[in-house]
Amino acid sequence: MRTVLTIAALTLQEGSRRRVLRSLAVLTAVLLGLSAWGFSEIAADYGGLTSGEAKVAGSTVLNLVMFGFSLIAALGTAFLAGPTLSGEVESGVALAMMTRPIRRVQVLAGKWLGLVAFGAGFVTVAGVAQFVIVRVTVDYWPPHPVTGLLLLAGQTAALLTLGLLFSTAISPMASGIVAVGLFGATWIAGVVGSVGDALGNPSVAMVGTVSRMLLPTDGLWRGAMNSFQDPALLAQVGSGVEESPFLSMQPLTWVYLVWAAVWTALVLGLAALSFQRRDL
Amino acid sequence: MGQVIDSPAVWASNLRKRYKRRTAVDGVSFTVGRGEVLGLLGPNGAGKTSVIKMMLGLVRPDAGEVMLLGRPNTDPRSRQRVGYLPELFRYQPWLSADEVLRLHVRLAGVKVSGEDRRETLALVGLADRAGDRVGGFSKGMQQRLGLAVALVAGPDLVVLDEPTSALDPLGRADVRDLLLSLKDRGVAVLLNSHLIGEVERVCDRVMILDHGRVAASGTLAELLGRRSLRLHLTHVTPEAAALLEPCEREGDRYTIALPDDVPALVAGLVKLGVGVHAVEPARVSLEERLLDILREHP
Ligand SMILES: Nc1ncnc2c1ncn2[C@@H]1O[C@H](COP(=O)(O)OP(=O)(O)OP(=O)(O)O)[C@@H](O)[C@H]1O
Numbered sequence: 001m002r003t004v005l006t007i008a009a010l011t012l013q014e015g016s017r018r019r020v021l022r023s024l025a026v027l028t029a030v031l032l033g034l035s036a037w038g039f040s041e042i043a044a045d046y047g048g049l050t051s052g053e054a055k056v057a058g059s060t061v062l063n064l065v066m067f068g069f070s071l072i073a074a075l076g077t078a079f080l081a082g083p084t085l086s087g088e089v090e091s092g093v094a095l096a097m098m099t100r101p102i103r104r105v106q107v108l109a110g111k112w113l114g115l116v117a118f119g120a121g122f123v124t125v126a127g128v129a130q131f132v133i134v135r136v137t138v139d140y141w142p143p144h145p146v147t148g149l150l151l152l153a154g155q156t157a158a159l160l161t162l163g164l165l166f167s168t169a170i171s172p173m174a175s176g177i178v179a180v181g182l183f184g185a186t187w188i189a190g191v192v193g194s195v196g197d198a199l200g201n202p203s204v205a206m207v208g209t210v211s212r213m214l215l216p217t218d219g220l221w222r223g224a225m226n227s228f229q230d231p232a233l234l235a236q237v238g239s240g241v242e243e244s245p246f247l248s249m250q251p252l253t254w255v256y257l258v259w260a261a262v263w264t265a266l267v268l269g270l271a272a273l274s275f276q277r278r279d280l
Numbered sequence: 281m282g283q284v285i286d287s288p289a290v291w292a293s294n295l296r297k298r299y300k301r302r303t304a305v306d307g308v309s310f311t312v313g314r315g316e317v318l319g320l321l322g323p324n325g326a327g328k329t330s331v332i333k334m335m336l337g338l339v340r341p342d343a344g345e346v347m348l349l350g351r352p353n354t355d356p357r358s359r360q361r362v363g364y365l366p367e368l369f370r371y372q373p374w375l376s377a378d379e380v381l382r383l384h385v386r387l388a389g390v391k392v393s394g395e396d397r398r399e400t401l402a403l404v405g406l407a408d409r410a411g412d413r414v415g416g417f418s419k420g421m422q423q424r425l426g427l428a429v430a431l432v433a434g435p436d437l438v439v440l441d442e443p444t445s446a447l448d449p450l451g452r453a454d455v456r457d458l459l460l461s462l463k464d465r466g467v468a469v470l471l472n473s474h475l476i477g478e479v480e481r482v483c484d485r486v487m488i489l490d491h492g493r494v495a496a497s498g499t500l501a502e503l504l505g506r507r508s509l510r511l512h513l514t515h516v517t518p519e520a521a522a523l524l525e526p527c528e529r530e531g532d533r534y535t536i537a538l539p540d541d542v543p544a545l546v547a548g549l550v551k552l553g554v555g556v557h558a559v560e561p562a563r564v565s566l567e568e569r570l571l572d573i574l575r576e577h578p
């Protein structure tokens with residue numbers, strides 16, 4: 001366990017000393033600034049939060065901005081996850097380290113833990129900052145902020161686990177690109193699925209359901225959106241909103257959450273197997 | 281516990297490795313005794329680095345077994361007291377030299393004071409760069425840091441894969457002294473090097489690999505045991521030349537395997553009218569021996 005924590009701390013240190021953290025900070029600041037501007041415009045146009053439309057606008061824009069953050073978190077960790085494992089194997093940094101009395105599984109677990117902490121920390125800081133902005137500008141506070149942030153962190157963890165699995169087998173850049181590509185693909189499949197739902201076309205809706213099972217990032221993201229938006233929204237808006245990619249009508253089921261956890265554990269286990277067999 | 285101490289530093293049996301269709305290592309067995317210095321020689325691509333990597337568990341062998349310091353190498357604890365300098369030496373560029381050592385000490389699970397870490401860095405000539413980021417180090421400095429990493433946790437076995445490939449002449453001399461001091465302290469060393477002088481100076485035993493097989497191995501005395509005789513001769517007639525066969529000739533200098541009766545040979549040469557200017561015993565150098573062995577082994 002001490003080895004795992006040592007490696008996790010090393011991974012966090014790598015994240016903070018490489019330029020990743022600074023570029024993340026800049027991106028986040030830009031997004032926060034833009035959203036603060038946008039929300040103050042909404043506030044000016046609707047003049048307070050009495051109207052239901054303002055709630056829809058506020059929820060949608062909040063979700064949109066949070067999607068931006070989840071994208072940044074996903075991109076950032078996926079591109080950290082690749083180099084940190086296969087980059088070290090390629091450069092030779094792994095050689096001296098792996099000949100210490102440690103197991104490869106411990107190294108993998110440590111890296112995973114460090115990356116998850118990194119992603120969760122980012123999501124929390126950026127998310128809370130965003131909530132404060134929404135509160136100040138349009139006086140809106142999401143109903144389940146903690147659940148939402150946990151789900152976002154879970155989404156980040158799922159994606160970076162996939163990135164780690166790829167990076168045990170393919171090159172650092174490729175693993176980052178493939179992970180992010182799949183993330184985007186499931187998101188689009190999710191949108192397609194909700195269009196199918198709206199049109200009452202079950203086979204199109206199936207696309208979203210299946211892709212959400214194969215890679216749970218989109219499902220978790222939908223759950224997170226659901227906990228950020230106003231519950232009164234459902235009643236007010238009625239049908240026609242379902243196809244919006246930035247509003248989610250159903251909260252997550254426990255079964256799906258368990259599946260997401262099992263999925264992540266499976267992928268991590270596969271990564272451990274693949275890393276164990278790899279020639280350094 | 282006693283059995284653990286008595287066991288050799290390295291015991292490797294019948295190691296094999298194929299990469300795709302190319303056989304890199306083909307049935308290599310060897311031991312390194314406690315406190316012994318074994319030199320690993322051989323041409324490029326002979327499989328030296330592959331053998332070392334399989335030994336340390338970095339590469340999975342297709343067949344064969346390894347024991348390190350009394351434990352099978354599948355057990356991570358077998359590497360508790362092993363130091364390794366890889367052929368490709370790279371360390372976390374975002375850490376300082378001292379932080380790299382601290383990381384390795386922690387992973388090794390031992391306690392080493394800051395004072396001792398500084399001393400190890402001083403030993404490899406990096407005392408004044410302890411706080412600098414490794415990313416800014418020159419190649420030779422990174423190799424020196426690699427030596428420090430291999431030595432910092434108080435190892436009983438040190439594995440060095442071409443430890444002087446990036447070092448300046450002074451650094452090479454330092455490494456030679458370092459190896460001799462390890463030998464004095466009873467630390468076992470596996471040294472892979474293309475610098476034969478280095479190997480000849482410090483190694484107790486030598487193993488020569490070629491095409492993934494052990495072409496020869498033994499103590500220096502065993503390998504170089506074939507003594508020879510060097511003669512400086514003029515007016516060598518064909519009959520006299522026949523007396524000298526087989527020989528190596530460079531101008532007037534002839535080198536032959538040491539005959540049983542040197543005076544009889546000299547008398548025979550003189551009788552044939554050969555001018556004998558000098559007769560001296562010689563020993564083949566490790567380099568000549570290595571080249572001989574590699575030529576015999578197509
Ligand atoms: N990762 C790899 N993939 C494919 N082939 C490899 C790999 N590593 C080594 N080989 C092959 O194995 C053989 C032995 O390589 P190895 O690195 O062990 O040689 P070496 O004796 O250390 O050579 P050198 O003196 O050049 O360092 C070579 O033919 C090489 O091409």
Ligand SMILES: [Mg+2]
Pocket residue numbers: 328329330367
């Ligand atoms: Mg080599």
